[in-house]
Amino acid sequence: xxxxxxxxxxxxxxxxxxxxxxxxxxxxxxxxxxxxxxxxxxxxxxxxxxxxxxxxxxxxxxxxxxxxxxxxxxxxxxxxxxxxxxxxxxxxxxxxxxxxxxxxxxxxxxxxxxxxxxxxxxxxxxxxxxxxxxxxxxxxxxxxxxxxxxxxxxxxxxxxxxxxxxxxxxxxxxxxxxxxxxxxxxx
Amino acid sequence: xxxxxxxxxxxxxxxxxxxxxxxxxxxxxxxxxxxxxxxxxxxxxxxxxxxxxxxxxxxxxxxxxxxxxxxxxxxxxxxxxxxxxxxxxxxxxxxxxxxxxxxxxxxxxxxxxxxxxxxxxxxxxxxxxxxxxxxxxxxxxxxxxxxxxxxxxxxxxxxxxxxxxxxxxxxxxxxxxxxxxxxxxxxxxxxxxxxxxxxxxxxxxxxxxxxxxxxxxxxxxxxxxxxxxxxxxxxxxxxxxxxxxxxxxxxxxxxxxxxxxxxxxxxxxxxxxxxxxxxxxxxxxxxxxxxxxxxxxxxxxxxxxxx
Numbered sequence: 001x002x003x004x005x006x007x008x009x010x011x012x013x014x015x016x017x018x019x020x021x022x023x024x025x026x027x028x029x030x031x032x033x034x035x036x037x038x039x040x041x042x043x044x045x046x047x048x049x050x051x052x053x054x055x056x057x058x059x060x061x062x063x064x065x066x067x068x069x070x071x072x073x074x075x076x077x078x079x080x081x082x083x084x085x086x087x088x089x090x091x092x093x094x095x096x097x098x099x100x101x102x103x104x105x106x107x108x109x110x111x112x113x114x115x116x117x118x119x120x121x122x123x124x125x126x127x128x129x130x131x132x133x134x135x136x137x138x139x140x141x142x143x144x145x146x147x148x149x150x151x152x153x154x155x156x157x158x159x160x161x162x163x164x165x166x167x168x169x170x171x172x173x174x175x176x177x178x179x180x181x182x183x184x185x186x187x
Numbered sequence: 188x189x190x191x192x193x194x195x196x197x198x199x200x201x202x203x204x205x206x207x208x209x210x211x212x213x214x215x216x217x218x219x220x221x222x223x224x225x226x227x228x229x230x231x232x233x234x235x236x237x238x239x240x241x242x243x244x245x246x247x248x249x250x251x252x253x254x255x256x257x258x259x260x261x262x263x264x265x266x267x268x269x270x271x272x273x274x275x276x277x278x279x280x281x282x283x284x285x286x287x288x289x290x291x292x293x294x295x296x297x298x299x300x301x302x303x304x305x306x307x308x309x310x311x312x313x314x315x316x317x318x319x320x321x322x323x324x325x326x327x328x329x330x331x332x333x334x335x336x337x338x339x340x341x342x343x344x345x346x347x348x349x350x351x352x353x354x355x356x357x358x359x360x361x362x363x364x365x366x367x368x369x370x371x372x373x374x375x376x377x378x379x380x381x382x383x384x385x386x387x388x389x390x391x392x393x394x395x396x397x398x399x400x401x402x403x404x405x406x407x408x409x410x411x412x413x414x415x416x417x418x419x420x421x422x423x424x425x426x427x428x429x430x431x432x433x434x435x436x437x438x439x440x441x442x443x444x445x446x447x448x449x450x451x452x453x454x455x456x457x458x459x460x461x462x463x464x465x466x467x468x469x470x471x472x473x474x475x476x477x478x479x480x481x482x483x484x485x486x487x488x489x490x491x492x493x494x
Contacts, residue, residue: 073341073380
């Protein structure tokens with residue numbers, strides 16, 4: 001008989017695919033939450049989020065800011081007594097939410113990530129001034145101006161070049177990426 | 188002469204040019220040559236893994252494949268570049284299916300990765316391959332009396348790696364600072380995250396994380412924070428004023444790369460080390476270096492005068 005995987009299975013399967021353990025062995029000890037330096041800014045602590053996933057609370061999980069507040073510092077992964085890697089879980093949830101186009105629209109993270117990826121696909125290298133528009137989502141025009149001020153300070157010290165750098169064999173580079181993902185619309 | 192395939196990372200061309208300069212300068216003093224990986228590309232940082240894991244690994248694989256042709260080990264000065272290259276390498280070596288898939292993509296740039304490249308962080312190269320004794324011998328202006336908070340950051344030590352360095356209680360950064368004559372103060376937040384790209388993704392969280400680090404350094408009475416990562420340096424230094432504005436604090440702690448401190452101790456001119464492009468003045472550090480020969484001379488005179 002045909003069945004669809006539960007939300008908890010979907011997420012755990014993604015974890016297995018990255019070579020890490022699934023969430024079903026979580027003992028809810030909260031070591032991850034205690035290790036997290038950004039936990040006070042999360043809607044739900046990492047422990048609670050894992051519990052919510054295992055309980056199948058898909059909408060509540062995707063509506064939370066928790067996984068976009070993760071800075072990928074791996075403190076949780078290093079300490080988990082069950083060798084779950086909560087930092088990988090946060091990556092999985094970010095990818096899942098971008099894939100499903102289902103995340104809170106007051107967050108800067110998704111837009112910034114997409115801008116970053118587009119920049120690399122175009123040029124092969126990162127260029128900071130290109131990300132300033134992401135701030136419109138958080139701080140409005142004021143937020144963007146604030147970022148430009150910082151940019152000017154760094155520019156004055158010669159720490160931001162006016163012309164972005166790019167890889168030399170750009171055509172090959174882009175052909176390489178097109179063998180992994182479709183590049184349509186990224187020019 | 189030791190040689191490495193050097194992966195500068197995107198920020199070496201922008202905000203952390205001083206890290207790049209000081210790496211090359213101190214390397215030359217110690218007989219280490221950093222041969223830039225030809226036509227390297229971005230390591231993907233964290234945003235790439237946010238969007239697509241396979242793509243993130245592809246970016247790293249291209250750099251590893253280009254480096255493999257030279258037969259040299261890869262060295263990255265940035266914690267995030269190091270972590271990405273190291274992990275992608277481990278994945279590629281352990282997973283033949285992934286390697287086959289990525290090699291199909293690499294063909295488009297006439298490349299193939301065989302899995303023989305090793306990846307190191309710059310500080311590991313200095314501490315392990317060059318060695319503290321060789322460094323000590325090159326020190327002409329020991330940073331006597333300079334209190335340094337040795338800040339590893341997070342991705343340098345995590346997640347678990349088989350590189351022989353203790354991830355939970357490392358001490359090589361402090362050892363290195365002592366080797367150049369500085370006073371390595373106890374800095375409890377040395378392994379805690381600087382906020383990284385949350386400075387863009389969640390400003391308030393990142394500023395609070397930087398505040399905690401600055402508070403820790405201030406409590407340790409550090410004259411300077413030494414970093415081994417461009418993002419740590421940028422967050423701790425360039426956003427220090429923003430932290431002060433947000434939390435009503437008045438921190439003014441210079442943040443330099445460990446290679447800059449090494450260079451100063453080896454008598455390299457500050458300008459050659461990219462010093463002078465900071466937003467928080469490193470004056471206390473430069474004063475310590477400038478004071479040194481005179482103070483040493485005075486001290487030896489006293490000794491001569493004594494019976």
